[in-house]
Amino acid sequence: MESKWYDHSHNSSGWYAPTAEMRVETDPTPPPRRVHRGRRVALAFLAVLVLIAASCLAFGGREDPQGVLFPWSFFWNGDDGESSPDRPFSFDDPDVFDDDFRDFFDSYYTATESSQECTIPPVDHYEAVSLTLSDPGEEELTLHAIYEKCVPSIVAIRAYTDEQISDSYYWGTGIILTEDGYIVTNSHIIEGTCRASIALWDDREYEAQLVGYDPRSDIAVLKIDAQGLTPAEFCTSEGLLVGDSVVAIGNPLGEQFRSTMTEGIISGIDRDVSYNGTTLTMIQTSAPLNEGNSGGALFNRSGQVIGITNMKMSSNYYGSASIEGVGFAIPSQTVKAMADALLAQGQVSGRPALGITVGAIPQAAAGHYQLPSGLYVSEVVPGSGCDQAGIQAGDILTHVNGEPVTETQDVTVQIQDMQVGDTLELTIWRDGETWTVTVALVDVNDVY
Helix, strand or coil: CCCCCCCCCCCCCCCECCCCCEEECCCCCCCCEECCCCCCCCCCCEECCCCCCCCCEEECCCCCCCCEEEECCEEECCCCCCCCCCCCCCCCCCCCCCCCHHHHHHHHEEECCCCCCCCCCECCCCCCCCCCEECCCCCCCCHHHHHHHHHHHEEEEEEECCCCCCCCEEEEEEEECCCCCEEEECHHHHCCCCEEEEECCCCCEEECEEEEEECCCCEEEEECCCCCCCCCCEECCCCCCCCCEEEEEECCCCHHHCCEEEEEEEEEEEEEEEECCEEEEEEEECCCCCCCCCCEEEECCCCCEEEEEEEEEECCCCCCCCCCCCEEEEEHHHHHHHHHHHHHHCCCCCCEECCEEEEECCHHHHHHHCCCCCEEEEEECCCCHHHHCCCCCCCEEEEECCEECCCHHHHHHHHCCCCCCCEEEEEEEECCEEEEEEEECEEHHHHC
């Protein structure tokens, strides 16, 4: 399986972006409820941007999508509030169009939830540590043997949003990287939190320090002060075939179901899924995943980690048929690339950013407002190349390097092989006038 950890050349517009975290009662008996995490987010929306390291736009409650991808950590809290989405929308509604097309797009698109800063105390230095990928094993173990071999490498993570309150926390899973306490997990488990505790399979608990996290790849690394741990064996995910048997081990649904193993197969390879404005190339699996499985391991039948489980497809809130057995894992090659960068310097650098948020223009809106063919710009990131070139929210991007763009993948094809500092020409329409500007790509860490 080819490692494409920030390949944005594929169309992900048919996938659904992760929305709010899960929040359930502190008493595990009641069923979990879907609620907002505390920021304004769309409960069901379609990602439409796959520009490198730019934000993505989504339909904000005016369409009836078929499913929603959820990152599978969740939040324990006594708050039993529950949210509900806006009603579906039709262009046949005569009142849908505002007088100004900019006002229309402000309500038509809802920006996906942005990541919150993690303030878990950082490590005081970085060590020369890297993740090793073995060759796939040839011996096929029994399911019992896999569990006995692998479960000591799986940890439970509680990530707290308050320094003092301990009965509300994000719950997820992690994988031990080294015997001296480096742990890899999903970024979305720890974003917006200030402290974290790690529980080993034998119930020993440790306070965690932050090595680094990368919201765009959904990878984070933590460190605990421990020795003699059992690191998981990671292997390359190249050579995976649809139909290969796999198992997932994680901590679904809270403390009661820690160290749960589920069985499935590889259902798809190189699945492109939009997440945080980035296209992640994922492994699809039928192994059952639930809230709390985030950051857990997907193992082959030799007991080697081939991916980190982080999201699944779920039915939407409009009563459509349920969706089962469509889960995703970040391939081990991606995990290595991200984890090695975080271990070395606490961040991932070198990814080019255009610095705008764009979305496709519905045909009905283009006709009503007499807009040119192109992509609507809803936001320009301060300090980006687009900001320096004078591009503004409300502009329409019509061409990239002379090629017309009407879908987001038209842009990503143009920039997929470019590096930080490379330039490209963007043709912009504003209030009936069209001109071309030269834009330099910047490092994502410099503008986000």
